Amino acid sequence: MKKDNLEQEFVARVTESQGIVHKICNIYCKDEEHRKDLFQEILIQLWKSYTSFRGEAKFSTWMYRVGLNVAIQYFRKGKKRPEETELSAKLQNLPELKKDDSLEEEIRLLYKAINTLNDIEKAIVMLYLEEKTNEEIAEITGITQNYVRVKMNRVKTKLKKILNP
Amino acid sequence: MELVELKSIWKKANMLQTADHEVSAEEVHRLIKKRSNTAISRIKREMRFKIWFMGIIGVVGMVMSPLMLILDVEDLPLDGILSRVEISILYFLMSAIIFTFSRLIKDTHDKISNYQNSSSDLKTAIEEIIQLMHRIMKLAVKIGARMSTAIIIWIAYAVLYKNDPFAFDLRILYLIAIAAVSYKLLSLLETWVQERKYGKYVKILKECRDELEVVNNDSE
Numbered sequence: 208m209k210k211d212n213l214e215q216e217f218v219a220r221v222t223e224s225q226g227i228v229h230k231i232c233n234i235y236c237k238d239e240e241h242r243k244d245l246f247q248e249i250l251i252q253l254w255k256s257y258t259s260f261r262g263e264a265k266f267s268t269w270m271y272r273v274g275l276n277v278a279i280q281y282f283r284k285g286k287k288r289p290e291e292t293e294l295s296a297k298l299q300n301l302p303e304l305k306k307d308d309s310l311e312e313e314i315r316l317l318y319k320a321i322n323t324l325n326d327i328e329k330a331i332v333m334l335y336l337e338e339k340t341n342e343e344i345a346e347i348t349g350i351t352q353n354y355v356r357v358k359m360n361r362v363k364t365k366l367k368k369i370l371n372p
Numbered sequence: 373m374e375l376v377e378l379k380s381i382w383k384k385a386n387m388l389q390t391a392d393h394e395v396s397a398e399e400v401h402r403l404i405k406k407r408s409n410t411a412i413s414r415i416k417r418e419m420r421f422k423i424w425f426m427g428i429i430g431v432v433g434m435v436m437s438p439l440m441l442i443l444d445v446e447d448l449p450l451d452g453i454l455s456r457v458e459i460s461i462l463y464f465l466m467s468a469i470i471f472t473f474s475r476l477i478k479d480t481h482d483k484i485s486n487y488q489n490s491s492s493d494l495k496t497a498i499e500e501i502i503q504l505m506h507r508i509m510k511l512a513v514k515i516g517a518r519m520s521t522a523i524i525i526w527i528a529y530a531v532l533y534k535n536d537p538f539a540f541d542l543r544i545l546y547l548i549a550i551a552a553v554s555y556k557l558l559s560l561l562e563t564w565v566q567e568r569k570y571g572k573y574v575k576i577l578k579e580c581r582d583e584l585e586v587v588n589n590d591s592e
Contacts, residue, residue, distance in 0.1 A: 214401070222397045229390045246393075247403045254404040256491040269491055276497040279580055281410060314385045317378055327583040330494065336382040349495030350584055363375055370375075 217257045221250065224270055228253075231274040234321060234333050235281070245281055249274045264346060271339075272347045275330045320369040328362050335359060411573050412484060412501065415508055419481045426474035433467025454538075466522065473515050480507055498581045505574050509566040516562040521555045 221228075228249050236242040253273050260269050321329060327348075334344045341352045341359075348355070395403075407413075437460045454462065487500050528550045532543045 214404075218397050218400045218404075222395070222400050225395060225400070226386065226390045229393050230386050232393075233386070233389050242393075244409065246395075247406055248408060248410055250400060250403045251406065251408045252410075252488070255488050259490050272493055273491050275494055276492070277410070279494065279498065280412070280501055280577065310381070310384060313377075313381045317381050317385065320378075325579075325583060327494075327580055336379055338379065347493060348584065349493030349497075366375060366378070370378075 213257070214254075217254060220266060221253060221270075224267060227267060227270045228274055230333065230337070231271075231278050234329055235278040235326070245278060248281060249277045252277045265343075268343055268346060271334065271337075275347065279326050279330070316370065320366050323369055324362065324365065328358070328365070331355070331358055332362050332366070335362075411570070412488070412504070416481060416484050416488075419477050419484075423474050423478045423481060426470050426477070430467050430469075430471025430474055433470065434464055437461075437463035437467060469518075469522075473519075476511060476515075480504075480511055483507070495581070495584045498577055498584070502574060502577050502581060505570055505577070509563075509570060509574075512566050513559055513562040516565075517555055517558040520558045521551060524554045525551050 228246055231249065232242045232245045236245050253270065256273055260266070264272070321332060324332060330348065331344060334347060339347070341355045344355045344359075345352045350358070440460045440463065441456055484504060487497075487504060492500060525547060528547060532546060
């Protein structure tokens with residue numbers, strides 16, 4: 208396939224599935240600037256490795272895999288590594304949320320709980336929240352399904368403690 | 373709040389956030405043309421410069437060194453200590469070494485490209501990048517220490533053999549001692565520089581790898 212056609216195809220598919228990239232950025236980035244940078248880095252890496260995507264895995268699984276790799280290895284010179292996620296100011300100002308204070312509080316609590324996890328746990332919990340099966344989580348992270356179960360149980364215990372102190 | 377509830381909250385939060393940040397196809401086009409700023413991409417860019425710079429110096433040096441014998445170049449460094457043939461051989465060897473180093477950097481650069489073009493799972497990708505980082509750091513120590521030692525030896529040689537012609541005497545031992553000590557010290561210094569530069573990054577990656585391996589051990 209010609210490079211231009213390949214690029215068109217890639218852009219169309221990524222634009223359609225960009226939600227995956229946004230979710231990764233939201234969970235790993237503290238502020239808007241980091242979020243934008245990470246979003247761009249993930250897109251660049253997705254494009255670089257697009258030729259190696261042969262459809263053996265689902266497109267979304269491949270996107271999670273590449274996106275999480277970049278998020279975990281993302282480290283910019285002179286900038287502190289993003290450590291915790293906050294709701295962006297924009298999100299807090301969304302009218303839908305203003306109408307529903309309890310939802311805003313629940314989202315805040317969700318992110319507060321996620322922020323206590325390390326990078327790997329964040330990846331696993333995000334895939335769990337995305338309703339990925341243990342098989343898919345294993346495929347994305349490279350650990351066996353048994354290990355995913357063990358890790359997931361540990362993360363759930365951790366989250367329960369935070370959510371129900 | 374129960375864990376099952378988290379899934380629905382997560383969905384709602386992402387619906388709102390994604391809608392807020394959604395980008396167009398044109399924007400995706402624009403973003404993929406931008407320069408990557410990840411640590412590994414920056415290292416790759418630095419390497420490209422070194423490949424060209426050292427490659428050109430190496431080739432020019434190898435071409436020029438036999439020409440020194442033909443052309444009557446005046447006041448070459450080491451004149452009076454070494455004969456023109458010896459100087460020519462020395463320059464040729466140094467240029468060849470520089471050229472070899474540029475090929476070694478190219479080899480590592482290609483390995484980074486292969487890594488970037490692949491899409492391994494998280495655990496494999498972290499292991500690959502740690503190995504690449506070690507390779508990059510070792511290569512930098514090797515090149516830095518060897519090239520600096522060569523320059524020190526050259527200077528020491530020029531000083532030791534300034535007045536008396538070359539002979540197999542105590543000065544050879546001095547040169548060997550200077551070479552050994554310089555190489556050791558410069559290796560330590562370069563290792564420290566590389567640790568300062570990339571140590572923190574490698575440490576974070578190792579923590580992530582260990583986190584995935586702890587799981588393996590736990591379930592065994």
